[in-house]
Amino acid sequence: MGGSARWRLASALVVVLLLGGCGGETKQVALPPPASPTPSPVAPLTVKEAKGRYLATMAAYDIARDELAEAEKAGRPWRTVRERAGAVVDANVACADELRAVRWPAAAQAPMAALLTEHDVALRQWRLAAGAADAAELRRAIRAAAAHDGIRQAAKVRAALGLPSLRAT
Numbered sequence: 001m002g003g004s005a006r007w008r009l010a011s012a013l014v015v016v017l018l019l020g021g022c023g024g025e026t027k028q029v030a031l032p033p034p035a036s037p038t039p040s041p042v043a044p045l046t047v048k049e050a051k052g053r054y055l056a057t058m059a060a061y062d063i064a065r066d067e068l069a070e071a072e073k074a075g076r077p078w079r080t081v082r083e084r085a086g087a088v089v090d091a092n093v094a095c096a097d098e099l100r101a102v103r104w105p106a107a108a109q110a111p112m113a114a115l116l117t118e119h120d121v122a123l124r125q126w127r128l129a130a131g132a133a134d135a136a137e138l139r140r141a142i143r144a145a146a147a148h149d150g151i152r153q154a155a156k157v158r159a160a161l162g163l164p165s166l167r168a169t
Helices: 003-019 047-073 078-101 106-130 135-146 151-161
Strands: none
Touching (some): 047 078, 047 106, 078 135, 106 151
């Protein structure tokens, strides 16, 4: 074998050994993660499931608003009422987050979207009430929030879920 042929053979052997992992140092190569399966869409709740979920989700928000109204009616100091407004903010946020996390039955989806829009508008006013600097500012913010109580939208959600309508108190 001539020098040139030996050189080519030796070069080829080195390449084969390097590619085969026998060249001394090994190099770790990160492989791409396995493709995750496409998540299947979550099925909407059944109407029966949705009824219970809706009532349970709304309960804390309704209670917080009732407690604020009772504090006002009882003539509690405005700072106490302002604290109750802060509780309404917390309850509103938790309620809206929970309502958004659910895939509602088809008949309830549009009225639920409208109810959540009212929650968002009311939330801005409840936050103003919770941060009010005086009694007059607190009253204005509470009136503005009450104007977005979502009662009409809630009535449509309740109807879509086959729940009894709310009675005016």
